[in-house]
Amino acid sequence: PSDAECALAKSGSVLVGMLNPFDAAGLQRVAAAGLTGFALEAAPRTTRAQSMDVLSSQANIAGYKAVMIAADKYQRFFPMLMTAAGTVKAARVVILGVGVAGLQAIATAKRLGAVIEASDVRPSVKEQIESLGGKFIDVPYETQEEKDAAEGVGGYARPMPASWLTRQQAEVAKRVALADVVISTALIPGRAAPTLITEDMVKSMKPGSVIVDIAAGKGPDGVGGNCPLSEADKTVVKHGVTIVGETNLAALVAADASALYARNVLDFLKLVLTKEGTLKIDLEDDIVAACRVTQDGQVTKK
Template structure:
């Protein structure tokens, strides 16, 4: 029988990689699930609820990991954690794989490391897409947090004493987080606009009742990769887009920035000059803070005020909703692990040629194998 281990995360990570629901489903596949005591406490998954669902509760991390075949984590585990598993065990987590210095020691353990961030953007893998499940929550929470800091009402209110004007919200970057931010801001009654360099997002923005803001030239029409991510734009396009945004942002009350390019620092979208032109009391939530931020002057993990504008730069915003975030992440992991089990005889077998397996596998047999992490040839 395959043993799946789930250990507690670090003090800065309230999420957990399993839920009572997924424990039941994993045991139904034929696996044994072993969870460290207290691992789910911050996500309100008690030891009793996990035990009732079918998990064994272990007193320590070492006891949890001893001889396990699979380790499920939210954040990257340590090499010591992986070494406590069986040789050649499977590890699935949000590994932050572009951090070469951290990944090489993990690869050296000989474990098969799967980075959930590399999940292919194909229809068969939608239920496994951790970036989408977590970004959806982050987009929602960003607007809620911004509204609480704004200090004014968001919807237009017509009263006997006069009219309260609607707040204006501007969403920069229309991926999963951006789309949820648009929808949430609209539900709260704000007048919403949004921008993105990918042409496919224009229709999505308009379908949610928001106004699309972008320089729509020939470069814009080619600004999306086959995987659906934004391409790096030319300095000329960036200058034109920055001018358009600078003029638009002057009138905005709330701005949410979400722009990220895999493997690269976050692009700077809002400069100090733009901040100086914004209305005092405006609020910006920078969802790219963990990658350096989209806003000049943002401080990761802090809220600062620059030119009268509050800049919020949260780290792990999805983790501030740990119950929902853990439930969704655990379902992503379960959908992924289903690929490794034969439902008829409940046997465990990895199809290394599967598109999803190949797309997420970053290390195997002691070396890094993912093409995105291969050394680049000198120019």
């Protein structure tokens, strides 16, 4: 919430929502207003917390919408078509980053008949990619440090060593040059989005190709995203390639996004409300404790 919105809130109230636990200034505002804040993005990645995982519910929608936008911008068919007037080849789609958004993007592109390749730092996603009909872009690990970083923490990716990133970039560059559509979804909580599609890679793509950068606006210093040429909330054409930088894809599927988000909030409220409807904040509950970011005028999560 903005300064004006915080000023309207009653001290002692409880605020539940997507408060961005990495936004120190924003949390300080919430704390100064005397609000007890719960950031749903901070919920642990456990089975019990799944129903209130706002990142997953909204990223799922973003992955779907990214493919639909790409299909709209790409001026050819996605599926292979054999007609009396000739055969049209299937579109080649490359997905970079295979979290919730990436997996939904693979599934959606597959339904539309595209040929799909996908890349991620975590080797564990290979089976998931293949189960959805995609092909995993494999980059072997040469050191224990690379393997450990690839496993991630709590379901989130970790920054990879430079040695592996160099090899991955070379492998991905080959696939991107042949791709008709590239959808990048790579985000690391609390850090700038990693650069996956360099300007040279964009130059290597065929004219008329499409990039949908889900990380737009989250690059270093808030510029670019997974591609440094993407611009937040704009669709631009660079080197003959259309680059879509929508920053709130879930809002473009507003009815379903709102319904799923409302369910996330409701399931969290069940943990902090009694059957009589009174507030009971139980910090012994691991989900409640993890989501609490402000209380009693203090920021509790650093």
